[in-house]
Amino acid sequence: MTATIGSNVPRFELDLFSDENLTDPYPIYARFRAAGPVVYLPAIDAYVLSRYDDVRAGLGDHETFISGRGIGLSDEGNATRKGVIIASDNPLHDQLRSVLSERLSPKAMNVIRAEISEKAEALVAGVVARTSFDAVTDLAQAFPLTIVADLIGLPAADRLRLLEWADAGFNLWGPRNERNIRSLPVWAGLIDYIVTQATRDKLTPGSMGAAIYEAADRGVISHDQCPALFVSYLVAGVDTTINAIGNAVAYFAEFPDQWDMLREKPNLIPSAFEEILRIDAPLQLVRRYCVRDVEVGGSPIPADSNVVLIYASGNHDERKFPDPTRFDVTRNPVDHLTFGYGLHGCAGQALARLEAHAIFRALAKRVERFTTGIPVRRLNNVMRGLEHLPVTVR
Numbered sequence: 012m013t014a015t016i017g018s019n020v021p022r023f024e025l026d027l028f029s030d031e032n033l034t035d036p037y038p039i040y041a042r043f044r045a046a047g048p049v050v051y052l053p054a055i056d057a058y059v060l061s062r063y064d065d066v067r068a069g070l071g072d073h074e075t076f077i078s079g080r081g082i083g084l085s086d087e088g089n090a091t092r093k094g095v096i097i098a099s100d101n102p103l104h105d106q107l108r109s110v111l112s113e114r115l116s117p118k119a120m121n122v123i124r125a126e127i128s129e130k131a132e133a134l135v136a137g138v139v140a141r142t143s144f145d146a147v148t149d150l151a152q153a154f155p156l157t158i159v160a161d162l163i164g165l166p167a168a169d170r171l172r173l174l175e176w177a178d179a180g181f182n183l184w185g186p187r188n189e190r191n192i193r194s195l196p197v198w199a200g201l202i203d204y205i206v207t208q209a210t211r212d213k214l215t216p217g218s219m220g221a222a223i224y225e226a227a228d229r230g231v232i233s234h235d236q237c238p239a240l241f242v243s244y245l246v247a248g249v250d251t252t253i254n255a256i257g258n259a260v261a262y263f264a265e266f267p268d269q270w271d272m273l274r275e276k277p278n279l280i281p282s283a284f285e286e287i288l289r290i291d292a293p294l295q296l297v298r299r300y301c302v303r304d305v306e307v308g309g310s311p312i313p314a315d316s317n318v319v320l321i322y323a324s325g326n327h328d329e330r331k332f333p334d335p336t337r338f339d340v341t342r343n344p345v346d347h348l349t350f351g352y353g354l355h356g357c358a359g360q361a362l363a364r365l366e367a368h369a370i371f372r373a374l375a376k377r378v379e380r381f382t383t384g385i386p387v388r389r390l391n392n393v394m395r396g397l398e399h400l401p402v403t404v405r
């Protein structure tokens with residue numbers, strides 16, 4: 012139900028984070044985009060930007076829409092991210108980012124390209140030989156879990172717990188609902204793990220994790236800042252890529268003509284991955300805090316308010332992407348919003364691309380057709396993906 016409040020900002024009385032709406036949020040996003048450049052959601056006391064140009068401009072204006080007051084919609088969730096890069100503003104942000112950038116740059120990716128490709132070939136050869144497998148647990152989860160945990164230099168035990176922690180971390184971006192509340196103790200488990208288990212002496216020498224502590228030794232950051240930076244790798248780097256790869260198999264199965272095209276022309280793989288990211292963004296939205304009175308498309312947003320920027324809605328904006336629900340591996344939508352934009356634009360996007368391209372190449376060599384069983388969706392406040400996807404390959 013829509014009504015107009017005092018200003019010209021339409022108001023929507025709905026719960027964006029209900030099971031039903033998380034299962035299929037796109038019709039709601041379309042209603043937001045049609046209603047105006049800004050809509051207001053009283054349930055979470057937040058103004059929403061849903062059109063492509065507005066989401067991108069909002070992400071680019073990091074002095075009006077700040078991250079340092081938290082990027083989630085609950086105070087408890089935001090309290091868990093003190094000192095974490097994603098919830099920081101400058102000058103702290105650039106200081107933290109300089110430590111991560113070194114090891115996540117395209118140049119750094121060249122060093123690990125061959126190794127990632129070999130691991131993808133081995134994993135895909137193994138699952139394809141079985142003919143039937145779960146594209147989420149056996150493929151999409153198995154790959155980033157190993158790659159990222161190895162890169163960070165994590166001890167071998169407990170790697171599976173990364174999934175539970177990442178799920179909790181992203182639920183904590185949402186409002187204070189049941190998913191958010193039950194995630195608090197799980198998150199406490201991650202902090203305990205970092206403090207007691209994944210300590211500096213247990214990290215592989217030369218790994219990205221060890222590099223964080225070396226940066227502290229050089230005085231780039233303080234030693235107190237290391238655990239929070241470490242958390243950024245653990246949470247941001249795993250679940251996102253898993254969901255992108257799981258979603259990809261689902262789309263390739265549903266649209267065999269697109270899969271055929273990709274197999275015929277493997278140079279379409281990068282474009283296909285961008286289209287997967289555009290059409291169903293693993294990370295759907297983010298919250299910023301608006302520090303001054305501002306207008307977006309002529310609609311006012313007052314100072315001291317919550318603003319939700321929906322990447323996934325911008326990606327479906329027909330003003331930007333014609334026929335946005337059509338899956339087209341030739342579209343090459345490199346300016347989608349799935350990695351964010353501006354100051355906080357994803358630090359790990361080169362790694363995500365490297366991993367996904369390697370998996371797609373390995374699948375394209377071996378799989379002519381995917382046939383899927385009934386997928387099971389995993390509901391998370393901001394993360395969109397599948398829990399299971401039974402698949403048979405030919």
Ligand code: HEM
Pocket residue numbers: 070078082096097098108111115159243244247248249251252255292293294297322348349350351352354355356357358359360362363
């Ligand atoms: C398909 C996979 C991925 C997606 C969809 C994704 C998405 C995003 C998005 C939307 C943001 C911006 C958040 C904001 O606007 O505040 C972000 C930031 C970030 N991502 Fe990714 N990400 C992915 C993979 C990775 C990987 C593999 C890593 C590292 C191993 C990583 C590390 C980070 C970090 C550290 C930030 C914070 C950057 C900052 O605040 O400056 N991400 N990611």
